Amino acid sequence: MKDQKNRTMMQYFEWYLTNDGLWWKRCAAKAPNLSALGITDVWLPPAYKGASQNDVGYGVYDTYDLGEFDQKGTVRTKYGTMKEYLRAIEAFHANDIKVYADIVLNHRTGADECEDVLAYTVAGDNRNEVTGGDRQIRAWSRFTFPGRGGRYSKFQWDHTCFTGTDWDENTREQGKLYCFSGKKWSQLTDTENGNFDYLMGCDVDMDNPEVVEEIYKWLSWYIEKTQIDGLRLDAVKHIKFTFYRDLLKRVRKETGLALPAVGEYWSDDLGRLCYYLDTVENVMSVFDVTLHYKFHNASITGRGFDMRTIFDGCLVSRLPEYAVTFVDNHDTQYGQSLQSFIEDWFKPISYALILLRKAGTPCIFYSDYYGNPGRDRPMVPNLGKLIKIRAKYAYGEQVDYFDHPNLIGWVRRGEKKRSGSGLAVVLSNGEGGGKRMEMGTAFAGQQFYDAMGECTDPITIEEDGWGTFYCNGGSVSVWMPQKAFEDMTVND
Numbered sequence: 059m060k061d062q063k064n065r066t067m068m069q070y071f072e073w074y075l076t077n078d079g080l081w082w083k084r085c086a087a088k089a090p091n092l093s094a095l096g097i098t099d100v101w102l103p104p105a106y107k108g109a110s111q112n113d114v115g116y117g118v119y120d121t122y123d124l125g126e127f128d129q130k131g132t133v134r135t136k137y138g139t140m141k142e143y144l145r146a147i148e149a150f151h152a153n154d155i156k157v158y159a160d161i162v163l164n165h166r167t168g169a170d171e172c173e174d175v176l177a178y179t180v181a182g183d184n185r186n187e188v189t190g191g192d193r194q195i196r197a198w199s200r201f202t203f204p205g206r207g208g209r210y211s212k213f214q215w216d217h218t219c220f221t222g223t224d225w226d227e228n229t230r231e232q233g234k235l236y237c238f239s240g241k242k243w244s245q246l247t248d249t250e251n252g253n254f255d256y257l258m259g260c261d262v263d264m265d266n267p268e269v270v271e272e273i274y275k276w277l278s279w280y281i282e283k284t285q286i287d288g289l290r291l292d293a294v295k296h297i298k299f300t301f302y303r304d305l306l307k308r309v310r311k312e313t314g315l316a317l318p319a320v321g322e323y324w325s326d327d328l329g330r331l332c333y334y335l336d337t338v339e340n341v342m343s344v345f346d347v348t349l350h351y352k353f354h355n356a357s358i359t360g361r362g363f364d365m366r367t368i369f370d371g372c373l374v375s376r377l378p379e380y381a382v383t384f385v386d387n388h389d390t391q392y393g394q395s396l397q398s399f400i401e402d403w404f405k406p407i408s409y410a411l412i413l414l415r416k417a418g419t420p421c422i423f424y425s426d427y428y429g430n431p432g433r434d435r436p437m438v439p440n441l442g443k444l445i446k447i448r449a450k451y452a453y454g455e456q457v458d459y460f461d462h463p464n465l466i467g468w469v470r471r472g473e474k475k476r477s478g479s480g481l482a483v484v485l486s487n488g489e490g491g492g493k494r495m496e497m498g499t500a501f502a503g504q505q506f507y508d509a510m511g512e513c514t515d516p517i518t519i520e521e522d523g524w525g526t527f528y529c530n531g532g533s534v535s536v537w538m539p540q541k542a543f544e545d546m547t548v549n550d
Contacts, residue, residue, distance in 0.1 A: 064448050066413070067099040067158070067421040068092065071137075073388040074432055077112045079134045082142035086149035093153035095442060096449025100150060101158040101290045101320075101421065105143050107135055109168030114388070115160060116292065117259065119168040120203050121276055122210045124284075129205035130168055147284055156287035158320070159280070163273060164293045166215060167259035171200035172227050175217045176239035184252035185235065185243055192239045195226035199260050210279060213272045220260040246337070248295035248323075248330065257296045264298040270305075277309055281317070291342065294321040294334070303338040320344060320382045324389070324396065326351040331373050335380055346373040346381040346418065350398070353385060353411075357404035361488035364463040368411065378417035385409055386423045392433055403532055405438040406510070407485045410534045413448040414483050415468065416456045420448070440510050443546065444536070447509060451542050453479040459495050464488030467527060471498045478542030482506065482527045485534035492526045499523040507543040508535040516540070 070092075075081060085102065092100065104115025107123035111132040123129055124140035133139065147157050175197045179190035201215035221244070222237040235256060237243065243255035244264055255261060263269055280286070291302060302321065310317050319342040323334050328348050335344060349372040356363040374381040385408045389396040400408055405426060412420040422445065429437035454472040465486045472480025480501065484493050497506075497519050505516040506525065512535045519525045529535035538546065 063098070064096075064452060065098045065419055066096055066445060066448055067101055067382070067419065068097045068427070069384075069387055069421055069423050070100045071103040071388065072423070072425040072430060073114055073391050073394060074430065075114075075136070077136045079136070079138045081137035082146040083138060085146040086142075089146075089149040089153040089155060092150075093155055096445045097155060097422070099156045099158060099288070102146070102160065103137060104160040104162050104292075105135065105137065105140075105284075107132075112136055116162055117167040118162050118165065120201070120206060121280070123203070123206055127203075127205040127207075127209075129203065144284060147286065151285070157284075158288040158290045158318075159284065159286040160290045160292060161277075162292040163262060164257055164296045165259035165261055166201060166220070169198035169200055169215075169260065170202045170204065171198075172196045173199050173217050175199065177222065177226075177236035178239060180222075180235050180237055182233065182235050182251070185237075185254070185256060186252040194228075195236055196228045197223050197236070197238075197260070198225060198227065199223060211272070211276065215260075219263055219266060219269050221263045221265075222256055223260050224256075224258070244298035246299040247297065248325065250295075250325075254296050255298075257293055264301045270301070274305060274308060277305070278313065281309070281313060281315070288317060289319040289342075291319055291321040293324075294344070295323045295325065295330075299334060299337045303341050306341045318343070323347070328371050328373060328376060332376060335377065340380060343380045343382050343419065344373065345387075345421070346383045348372040349374055349381075349383055349412075350385065350390065350400075353400050353404065353408045354390075354398045356487060357401035357408075361464055363487055365466045365485075365487055366460045366463060368460075368466075374412075374418040381418040382421050383412040383418040384421040384423065385412065386426060387421075388423075391425070391430075392435075399435075402436065402438075404487070406440055406444075407487065407534045409438060409441055409444050410483055410485060410536065413444045414452045414470070414481065414536065416470075443509055446546065447481065447536060447538070450476070451479045451481055451538060457496065459493055462493075465491050465493060465529070467493045467495055469495050469497050471500070478539060478545060480539060481542075482525070482537040483534065484527045484529040484537070486529050486531055488531060490528065490530040490533070492528045494524055494526050496522075496524045501539065505540045506537040507540060509538050509543055509546055510535050 106121045107119045108117045125135045126140040176192045177195050181187040199217040243253045248254040321342045321344045369375045390398045426438045458468045460466045467484040469482045501519045512530045
């Protein structure tokens with residue numbers, strides 16, 4: 059079997075980046091550092107033209123414009139030009155880092171022209187409830203992409219490509235939701251609000267075969283143009299569930315590429331995540347939103363949270379091979395609609411729980427690693443160390459000691475082929491203390507040191523392979539063999 063090193067993804071952006079067009083250049087410059095840190099995959103922001111230059115990338119206008127054409131008052135996107143984007147990908151590849159592109163297909167915004175369209179209104183909190191009969195509205199639903207002039211694709215979008223919208227230029231009324239006459243929302247979507255097909259802008263009609271074919275052609279073009287390695291799929295709960303199942307199977311078959319994908323299905327209901335994975339026949343992984351909310355709850359509850367239950371009801375426990383674990387992301391930041399930022403004190407604990415265990419593929423958030431001075435958020439202490447420890451030392455059999463409501467731990471017993479591997483983790487959301495755990499007789503007599511610097515005195519593994527490992531209150535300690543600890547210290 060081929061030797062598999064631990065993979066670690068980083069979401070390499072956050073919501074509040076400066077609109078200076080230098081992001082792709084910064085990505086290219088940081089690629090060597092990220093590789094040395096132990097990052098194996100990066101998830102980059104949407105690279106195509108939005109409705110404005112300041113768009114973070116989720117208000118999609120033209121997916122063929124990667125910062126190449128003068129459209130929406132700009133050539134570059136918020137992040138830079140197409141050439142700079144391609145150079146950034148090349149830089150990551152040169153440093154053995156795979157690139158995941160953010161794919162946003164649910165909606166379009168910033169149309170070039172209005173159209174007179176018959177539509178009926180539906181209730182916002184129950185999209186299956188019709189609240190008004192057919193009437194003519196003036197919808198911003200025609201996308202002609204004049205700045206691109208038909209290059210790469212001559213396909214133009216009009217109201218037949220969409221299911222509905224939320225704006226009538228005639229009345230300019232707020233809060234209305236329109237479904238175009240003769241159409242209905244896709245039925246196989248999340249059932250929140252009765253039917254959660256519609257999210258924003260003009261809702262793309264995944265039941266229109268011409269639209270589906272155009273999306274396939276675009277994705278094939280995008281993969282060839284950019285040489286990306288994988289996909290981060292936005293808002294999959296709002297898109298007909300079978301759409302991505304069919305699209306990914308087709309693209310993989312016809313390109314011969316593995317093309318791994320991770321979907322964003324935002325729900326803290328484990329049953330919904332499992333149902334989605336089953337429906338799409340496991341063609342992708344999904345972000346473990348259930349675990350994020352466990353972290354959030356634990357961080358605001360403090361010592362009243364039972365740490366023995368931290369993984370209960372989470373995807374990483376049920377289907378670990380399909381779980382991409384994370385602590386926070388751009389949607390959970392302060393000021394966002396899904397704001398649920400983990401309290402600062404619990405962040406190191408959360409990252410230890412996703413980085414130093416066997417199950418799941420962890421995704422680091424950019425702002426947690428670098429900090430976010432503009433939003434008064436500090437970098438997470440010791441996060442760089444945790445990433446490095448995962449890359450080099452977090453291997454081997456895992457044994458859990460989840461036997462106390464506040465003080466829990468586990469050991470990784472290492473692999474012979476990985477020098478210095480093996481570690482013991484102890485964490486507490488209450489008072490500090492010690493926990494007896496068995497590293498194994500292979501470590502007998504060895505001294506272990508806390509890489510987090512919380513505990514300064516070493517401990518010695520007893521002849522029978524057991525040891526008592528300590529941590530302080532409200533913190534995490536990662537105990538490593540002396541040689542590995544010294545190597546970490548030298549290379550830190």
